[in-house]
Amino acid sequence: MDNFKSGFVSIIGRTNAGKSTLLNSLIGENIAITTSKPQTTRTIIKGIVNRNNSQIIFIDTPGIHRPKSKFNEAMINAAYNSIKDADVILLVVEAAYEKISEENIKILERLKDKNYKVILVVNKIDAISKEKVLKIIKLYSDIYNFSAVVPISAKNKKNIDILLDEIEKMLPEGQPYYDSEEYTDQTERQLVEEIVREKCLKLLNEEIPHGIYVNVEKMKLRKNKKGEEIYDIDIIIYCIRKSHKGIIIGKDGNMLKKIATYSRQKIEAVLGLKVNMKIWVKVSEDWKNNINFTKNIL
Ligand SMILES: Nc1nc2c(ncn2[C@@H]2O[C@H](COP(=O)(O)OP(=O)(O)OP(=O)(O)O)[C@@H](O)[C@H]2O)c(=O)[nH]1
Numbered sequence: 001m002d003n004f005k006s007g008f009v010s011i012i013g014r015t016n017a018g019k020s021t022l023l024n025s026l027i028g029e030n031i032a033i034t035t036s037k038p039q040t041t042r043t044i045i046k047g048i049v050n051r052n053n054s055q056i057i058f059i060d061t062p063g064i065h066r067p068k069s070k071f072n073e074a075m076i077n078a079a080y081n082s083i084k085d086a087d088v089i090l091l092v093v094e095a096a097y098e099k100i101s102e103e104n105i106k107i108l109e110r111l112k113d114k115n116y117k118v119i120l121v122v123n124k125i126d127a128i129s130k131e132k133v134l135k136i137i138k139l140y141s142d143i144y145n146f147s148a149v150v151p152i153s154a155k156n157k158k159n160i161d162i163l164l165d166e167i168e169k170m171l172p173e174g175q176p177y178y179d180s181e182e183y184t185d186q187t188e189r190q191l192v193e194e195i196v197r198e199k200c201l202k203l204l205n206e207e208i209p210h211g212i213y214v215n216v217e218k219m220k221l222r223k224n225k226k227g228e229e230i231y232d233i234d235i236i237i238y239c240i241r242k243s244h245k246g247i248i249i250g251k252d253g254n255m256l257k258k259i260a261t262y263s264r265q266k267i268e269a270v271l272g273l274k275v276n277m278k279i280w281v282k283v284s285e286d287w288k289n290n291i292n293f294t295k296n297i298l
């Protein structure tokens with residue numbers, strides 16, 4: 001394996017910029033949940049791309065935003081920590097913005113004078129004119145010396161190969177870190193928890209899903225009468241208020257049924273197995289500010 005290259009690439013940027021959508025497009029699998037709501041990603045998620053002459057390990061991070069709790073502070077710290085060991089950093093920005101967002105100014109301040117190799121990834125070009133894309137590129141290039149600039153559409157997988165080529169050029173020579181069959185560090189349990197959280201984010205209104213935490217209590221494989229493999233999965237959705245619990249369960253339990261059905265369908269598709277799922281909702285008022293809790297899940 002002469003001249004083989006390997007390294008770590010951190011994907012950072014403002015919340016909702018499309019980082020997790022990009023990770024999924026790079027890997028070619030749905031390993032990170034994505035929604036139109038801010039603060040979707042809460043933890044660092046690794047995705048591995050194996051190419052002929054390189055192995056690239058991508059690190060998706062929680063989006064940068066103004067933190068309002070210890071939990072959110074920990075999310076942002078996790079994002080910034082990921083850049084310390086990165087060989088290349090992808091700063092993902094939205095093409096539609098007319099100016100540089102406050103969060104991105106903060107990120108660029110942290111990257112300054114540190115010799116990082118930073119690629120400016122201008123995302124969502126499917127939704128915007130070429131002129132506007134060029135304008136935003138100029139704005140960013142005027143304030144920071146990027147190693148490369150790549151306009152992409154993470155959603156439509158446009159220019160993903162060009163981005164991979166640019167990254168490969170910047171990686172150091174080295175042996176692969178992971179087996180070539182591996183493509184994520186997410187466990188099945190984490191995937192299940194994230195899928196349920198994704199459905200909550202999509203089905204519930206703004207404030208509630210940000211206060212929830214999903215935990216898999218039990219996950220067991222068994223054979224049913226027909227001899228098919230089936231997963232029995234027990235899940236608890238924790239929320240911060242009694243009133244939220246009522247909304248999550250819904251009238252006649254309809255909302256919870258919806259969450260359970262959509263979650264089960266996606267989990268079955270992702271794991272490729274039948275799923276028998278039970279979900280409960282519990283109130284845990286202050287989990288967001290409980291440091292032990294925060295440590296547990298980050
Ligand atoms: N039009 C368009 N929308 C996109 C594109 N990429 C992502 N999106 C949408 O942008 C929204 C946010 O995407 P995510 O991938 O969840 O964003 P994120 O940066 O991971 O967000 P956080 O995890 O909250 O930091 C979703 O509704 C995506 O469908 C794109 O290339 N074009």
Ligand SMILES: [Mg+2]
Nearest residue numbers: 019020040041
């Ligand atoms: Mg994300």
